[in-house]
Amino acid sequence: MKKKKILLTIVASLALGISIVVPAAHNGIGSRAGGGGVAECESGHHHGNHYLGNAPTCVEAGNAEFWACCTCLRQYLTNPGGTFVDQGAYAGDALASTHIAYLAPTGVHSYTNYVVTNPTTDTEGSATAECDHGCGASVTYSILRRPANVKITENVLSWNAVTGAESYKAFLGSTEIYASTALYYTLSEAQLKAFAFDGTNITVRGVTSNAGYYEDPSGTVLTKSGPTPGANTGADFNYDFERTSIKLEANNTFSRFPYGNYSDKNGGVGGWYYIAQDGANNTALKIPAVVWWPGNTTMKKAVTGGAGEIGEYEISFDIKASEASLTLNNGGGGYGTIKGYMWDTGFHGLTVAGTGINFSDAGLVVKDISGISTTAYTNVRLRYTLTAESVDKFNTFNLTYWPEGGIGEDNYIWVDNIQVFKVVDGIVGTTNVDSAGQGDLEGEDFGFTDNLANNRWYNGRTILIEESSTGSEIITEANNRFLKVYCKNNNVAFDLFGNVPEMKKAGIYKFSFKIKAGTTYQKGGIDVIGFKNGGTLFNWFGMSFDEVNTETWTTATGYFYNPGSSDMTYLNVFININNNDGRASSDPNNYLLFDDFSLQRLTYGG
Ligand SMILES: [Zn+2]
Ligand SMILES: [Zn+2]
Numbered sequence: 001m002k003k004k005k006i007l008l009t010i011v012a013s014l015a016l017g018i019s020i021v022v023p024a025a026h027n028g029i030g031s032r033a034g035g036g037g038v039a040e041c042e043s044g045h046h047h048g049n050h051y052l053g054n055a056p057t058c059v060e061a062g063n064a065e066f067w068a069c070c071t072c073l074r075q076y077l078t079n080p081g082g083t084f085v086d087q088g089a090y091a092g093d094a095l096a097s098t099h100i101a102y103l104a105p106t107g108v109h110s111y112t113n114y115v116v117t118n119p120t121t122d123t124e125g126s127a128t129a130e131c132d133h134g135c136g137a138s139v140t141y142s143i144l145r146r147p148a149n150v151k152i153t154e155n156v157l158s159w160n161a162v163t164g165a166e167s168y169k170a171f172l173g174s175t176e177i178y179a180s181t182a183l184y185y186t187l188s189e190a191q192l193k194a195f196a197f198d199g200t201n202i203t204v205r206g207v208t209s210n211a212g213y214y215e216d217p218s219g220t221v222l223t224k225s226g227p228t229p230g231a232n233t234g235a236d237f238n239y240d241f242e243r244t245s246i247k248l249e250a251n252n253t254f255s256r257f258p259y260g261n262y263s264d265k266n267g268g269v270g271g272w273y274y275i276a277q278d279g280a281n282n283t284a285l286k287i288p289a290v291v292w293w294p295g296n297t298t299m300k301k302a303v304t305g306g307a308g309e310i311g312e313y314e315i316s317f318d319i320k321a322s323e324a325s326l327t328l329n330n331g332g333g334g335y336g337t338i339k340g341y342m343w344d345t346g347f348h349g350l351t352v353a354g355t356g357i358n359f360s361d362a363g364l365v366v367k368d369i370s371g372i373s374t375t376a377y378t379n380v381r382l383r384y385t386l387t388a389e390s391v392d393k394f395n396t397f398n399l400t401y402w403p404e405g406g407i408g409e410d411n412y413i414w415v416d417n418i419q420v421f422k423v424v425d426g427i428v429g430t431t432n433v434d435s436a437g438q439g440d441l442e443g444e445d446f447g448f449t450d451n452l453a454n455n456r457w458y459n460g461r462t463i464l465i466e467e468s469s470t471g472s473e474i475i476t477e478a479n480n481r482f483l484k485v486y487c488k489n490n491n492v493a494f495d496l497f498g499n500v501p502e503m504k505k506a507g508i509y510k511f512s513f514k515i516k517a518g519t520t521y522q523k524g525g526i527d528v529i530g531f532k533n534g535g536t537l538f539n540w541f542g543m544s545f546d547e548v549n550t551e552t553w554t555t556a557t558g559y560f561y562n563p564g565s566s567d568m569t570y571l572n573v574f575i576n577i578n579n580n581d582g583r584a585s586s587d588p589n590n591y592l593l594f595d596d597f598s599l600q601r602l603t604y605g606g
């Protein structure tokens, strides 16, 4: 090798027309002060070799780039000018430590090939490597435990703290999406969809600056498989159509649907009552005597607007008795009694109109109410006077049924058609001034009637029938209630009442229902769209009817991303059936049956 380089040097020199003699023994290397008193070449007239550097390692010396003149035998760290042949990295005999380009061994080992023992959530792992230069040196580091309880709740990725971790990193696939100290990270829509729909795994690991630790090359891996569905957000909204009444239980909030303007916010001492059908096509309040003093069952209805201004008013309602309410007593007191009062932020007493009886204290004994019956309603009138307006003119009409014995569900009264009339100069008006409305419990919010008309909520504030599905029915068959939708148009639509507090929360949701078809139903598809105030909340497409049949129920399931909406005030889950031939409504077998709707938010991992 060396000889060849020399020959090349000679050839190069000859090519330049210069005749020189090269000292073959040492290529000019190793001398600095000149060999045997050779004078340094004139500036710019050196002839020799140019060598690139070699990095020193932990145990081996290296060299810097240098120029070696074969004429004057001098060495240079910068090109002194002349004719030098590039020789690449220096590969000759080891340079003496006194050589100008000599670089001493670093003593610093290089570790790049680690053998990793993975940690678990309970035990730390380790990483061991031997020096890349084969010097025999090795290192061993610990690896932090992997985070436990990695999960996605709503749209938030969270995990448990790891002993020794100073911060955490989260990855979507190989892309780092989080690096900070908190134990949670809110996923973007794109990130959550990539995880839930595209199946890109999420990995979370702890990080420490502790020199004794090696960063986990992986971490706790969360996959989209096996999510846990939460409670059916429609559970309170009769999504299975089974309920024919709404039970109002103490919940200490005015905001919870489907209570509408009815609440039993009674400080936890209350019993419960119902919005229920008392017969064909009439819904009323059923107030059972299920709690006795100091608890009680108090019906509370919001009374607002024109009924909350300064002035005198008459409350009208209809009452019907149960057998027990007319016959049971405690042997020492009176029969079952109704009492009540108005309340805004203060108490307003009521009197029984025309009698002066204090309805707050004495009340009315049910069996003594004029015309009281178990088969027909009779009317009761109460008076109250407001001397100041409350905030938002909001008042609550409170009506308590005191049983005086016979505690239980069988001892109840029915109340219906609550209205408020203004009394001016002793004359009782005929216009209901209660802006809260819903005093008759029908239609808009509570009606349980089975004849579904257009654009009204039915079945316990569950289902809104659109124009296109007018004539649909709730069917009771073999102890199961379900919805029958006639498909007389190309697109037939109805709505489910959305659970606003729950659907405000972002996340991946599962929507499912059971479906069965009439014998002439033309297969199409179904869109599910969430309409809220201000726009569309979510949009799930794509159910096909290939498996729907006329004999047995099929369960349809779809998943969608809900971005959440903090300012949502209502949500209609709009279900649009694409029926492709639009046959006439006279075809009695062109229908779809629906039952057991379910809308659940998914949790992953944990
Ligand atoms: Zn020279
Ligand atoms: Zn080494």
Ligand SMILES: [Zn+2]
Binding pocket: 282, 283, 284, 416, 417, 440, 441, 442
């Ligand atoms: Zn009614």
